Amino acid sequence: MSSSKSASKSTESKKNKKLSSSRVEMKNVSKAYGETWDSEEVLQNISVDFPAGELTVIVGPSGCGKSTLVNLLAGFERPDEGEVSVDGQLVTGPAQDRMVVFQETALIPWQTTLENVTFGPKMRGDKKGSSLDQEAKELLVKVGLGEFIHKFPLQLSGGMQRRAELARALINEPTVMIMDEPFRGLDAMSRSLMQEFFLELFEENKKTNIFVTSEIDEAIFLADNLVILSNKPTTVQTVIKIDLPRPRNYKMLTSAKAFKYRKKAMELLHGEAMKSFAISK
Amino acid sequence: MSAVGNFLKNTTTRRGVAAIVCFVIIWHIGAMFDDWTGVDILGIGLVPPPSDVFAAFLGVIPKVGYWMSWVSSFSRVLTGFLVAMIIGIPFGLLLAVNKYFRGVFFPPFEILRPIPPLAWVPASLIFWPTNEMSIAFVTFLGAFFTIVINVLGGARSIDISYLRAAQSMGASQMDLFWKIVLPGTLPSIFTGAAVGMGITWEVVLAAEMISGGGTQGGGGLGFFIWNSYMGGSLEQIVVGMISIGIAGYICSSTIRKIGYFFMPWRRLF
Numbered sequence: 001m002s003s004s005k006s007a008s009k010s011t012e013s014k015k016n017k018k019l020s021s022s023r024v025e026m027k028n029v030s031k032a033y034g035e036t037w038d039s040e041e042v043l044q045n046i047s048v049d050f051p052a053g054e055l056t057v058i059v060g061p062s063g064c065g066k067s068t069l070v071n072l073l074a075g076f077e078r079p080d081e082g083e084v085s086v087d088g089q090l091v092t093g094p095a096q097d098r099m100v101v102f103q104e105t106a107l108i109p110w111q112t113t114l115e116n117v118t119f120g121p122k123m124r125g126d127k128k129g130s131s132l133d134q135e136a137k138e139l140l141v142k143v144g145l146g147e148f149i150h151k152f153p154l155q156l157s158g159g160m161q162r163r164a165e166l167a168r169a170l171i172n173e174p175t176v177m178i179m180d181e182p183f184r185g186l187d188a189m190s191r192s193l194m195q196e197f198f199l200e201l202f203e204e205n206k207k208t209n210i211f212v213t214s215e216i217d218e219a220i221f222l223a224d225n226l227v228i229l230s231n232k233p234t235t236v237q238t239v240i241k242i243d244l245p246r247p248r249n250y251k252m253l254t255s256a257k258a259f260k261y262r263k264k265a266m267e268l269l270h271g272e273a274m275k276s277f278a279i280s281k
Numbered sequence: 282m283s284a285v286g287n288f289l290k291n292t293t294t295r296r297g298v299a300a301i302v303c304f305v306i307i308w309h310i311g312a313m314f315d316d317w318t319g320v321d322i323l324g325i326g327l328v329p330p331p332s333d334v335f336a337a338f339l340g341v342i343p344k345v346g347y348w349m350s351w352v353s354s355f356s357r358v359l360t361g362f363l364v365a366m367i368i369g370i371p372f373g374l375l376l377a378v379n380k381y382f383r384g385v386f387f388p389p390f391e392i393l394r395p396i397p398p399l400a401w402v403p404a405s406l407i408f409w410p411t412n413e414m415s416i417a418f419v420t421f422l423g424a425f426f427t428i429v430i431n432v433l434g435g436a437r438s439i440d441i442s443y444l445r446a447a448q449s450m451g452a453s454q455m456d457l458f459w460k461i462v463l464p465g466t467l468p469s470i471f472t473g474a475a476v477g478m479g480i481t482w483e484v485v486l487a488a489e490m491i492s493g494g495g496t497q498g499g500g501g502l503g504f505f506i507w508n509s510y511m512g513g514s515l516e517q518i519v520v521g522m523i524s525i526g527i528a529g530y531i532c533s534s535t536i537r538k539i540g541y542f543f544m545p546w547r548r549l550f
Contacts, residue, residue, distance in 0.1 A: 076445050094449035106442035110464040110546045120450030123460070152546040172450055 021208040022087045022097065022175035024050035024073065029082035030233075031068055042068050044233035045082070050176075050225075055202055055209040057219040059265065060229030061273045066212045067103070069234075070180040073210060074100045086176060096120065099169035101182045105161040107153035113140060113164050114149040120172045139167040143197075159190035166201065179211040183218070192250070195221060203247050216269065220244075220261050221253055228265060231272045238268055305331050329516045334523070337516035347505065350521075354489065354501040355528065357413075358481045361420025365477060369425050370470060373432025378462060390429065398423040398484045402491055416488045423484035424477035431476070435469020436462055468547065471540035478532045486525060502528070 029046045032039040042065040050056045060066055071077040072084055075094040084091040086098065100106075107116050117136040121127035127135070140149050143163040145156075153161055162182055169177060182198075183191045195218060202209055202222075213219050219226055223242045230237040242261055244252050252258055308331050315326030329337075341347040375382045376390075398419050405415040443461050452460065489503025502525050509517035541548060 074445070074449060076448070094445065096449065096451050098449065100446070100449055102442045102446065104442070106440070106446040108443055108446070108461065110467075110544070119447070119460075123447070123453070123456050124451040154546065168446075 020175055021053045021206060023052040024098075024176055024208060024210065025085050026050075026073070027082050027085070029072060029079045029084065031065075031072060031077070031079050041233040043072075043079075044235045046234070046236055047082075048227055048236055048239070050208055050210055052208050053206040054224040055211060055222055056225040056227060057211045057213060057223035058227045058229065059213055059216060059219045059269065060234065061231055061269060062214055064229050064231055064272075065234040066214075066229070067180060070100065070178055070210075070212055073176075073178050074098055096124070096172045097174055098176045098178055099172055099174035100178045100180060101162070101165050101169055103181045103184055105153060105158075105165060107161055107164055107168070109153055112150050112152055113145060113156070116153065116164060117168045117171055119168070136167070136171060139171055140164070143167045157190070158186050159194055162186070162194055163197070166198070170201075170205075174207065176208045176210065179209065181212055181214065183213075191218075196250070198222070199248055216262060216265050217253060220258055220265065221248065221250070226261070226265065228268050229272075231275050237272070240264065327515065329519060333516050334519045337514070337520050338523075341517065341520060350500055350502045350505040351524065351528065354485055354503065354525075357416055357420055357485050357489075357501065358478075358528075358532070360417050361422075361485070362424050362474075362478055362481045364417075365421050365424035365428055365481075366474065369428035369473075369477075370432055373429040373473075374436055374462070374466065376429070376433045377436030377466075378458065390426075394426045394430070398480070399487050402488060406492070412492045416485065416492060419488050420481045420484050423480040427477040427480055428470075428473040431469045431473025432466055435466040435472075438469075439465040467540075467544055471536060471544070474540075475533055475536050478536060479529065482525065482529050482532070 026046055026048045029043060030041065031043040032041040034040050046069070048056075048058075058066060058069065068077070072079050073091070075084075075091045075098065078092075091098075107113075108119065111119060114133065114136055117140060118132050121132055137146070137149060140146055143166055145160060145164055145167070148156060148160065148164075153164065156164060165182070183194050186194060199222060211219075211222055220242060226240040226242055227236060228238045228240065229235070240261060244255075244258060308328075311325050312328045312330035315321040372386075376387055377383075401419050401422055402415070405418045406412065409415040409418055439462060443465065444457060447457055447461050485501065486503035486506070489501040490507045502521055505524075506518055506521035509515075509521055
């Protein structure tokens, strides 16, 4: 009796782990590149709160340091000042609780789709053998790649590669997903399909999501919170709460509310873009 | 018959065969031009026609000495090449992954690299006890620098996002090396091997011509050509040249086959 109870408890906790998400905080973060006498400040005093289980989209003019922000959140780089923390724990390096989906595909070309997906758990040795393969296959079926598990990344289309990458991230059971312009370079059709697919996944799992993009429509369609960055040195200009109902669909983008968000974001971003244009002139 | 038929069904092989046939025809026309017209264009008339070369080929095929030339050139090339691979690949990888190692060894490497392998011939003839060893050493140098520079370049140009992705999934330094850096460098290793193999053939031939057919360390296809030159047999010179061409082709296609086997993800293009 008691053993069955504890068993059910452990499966429950496992389930919880899968569904759990963390709160991410950036506090007064600054980052500069180059030698001290000739350094360029990329991020200046950035403070953002990424609430647990919400999808926060970061938009900003191109070249404003969005990728640097991602590198700091992922732990690939350390801030010069300030700190990044996950559930109050200081970030000191990359770890499996924060999975990144990169701008261009980062699927490993010499591994098949299945090998790519099982790569993380295999290396850490925390899941093994046929049960791992089974889990990976289920995930790949879920992202619509059931027929392609033994293909190499170069044999997949752009949209398929991104979905494989989502599966590879999800199998590590992260509590935070960091997406660095993941749909850039896809054609308009696959892009909108990927957005819908991604939203479905998010609305199902409710993992904390940090999504970087330069497309305003994409941002409003996906976001709970919209963080608009200002130009170099980059800092947070405004955070807009996107109050559209979930589950979302494309029709909502044509609603009056969405239009208002769009107008506001456009104005803010346009101002920033003009500034950078003036600087470069 | 059906095997030949199948062989010729493949468009690529058909093209290849046709190209070689065309080449031989042009060669024949060039060689016979002065006999037909009485006009000699820049000594092209001295080139033996393919039929004479073919006859000379048939002449040397039964001779043991000719095949011994193959064996000695091949063994020199393989020795130099394999030693260069065995030392060059780890050396190049170390240069790529360790900045201290790079700081110490890259500058002297870069000073030695521009010295053509043949410039080492006189010095190595003096320093090494036997001719054979000095030829092997020079051959080794020919392949070594090319292999190292390719391995280094290949390993350094691996997309950083692969490393980052692996790191965030919990890869150790060892995992990064064996699962990312090494397979990521394989294409460059094979490029380096193919180019290095070409250079070893160049170097071996030149070294054989220089060291001559002395009592020790003589022979080889280079010496075969040189000997034919001394004996005034134009046809045999060309036989020697074509032999080297075939030998080089065997080597490079073997490298390609091995590469094909080890890099299944590159079979797609």
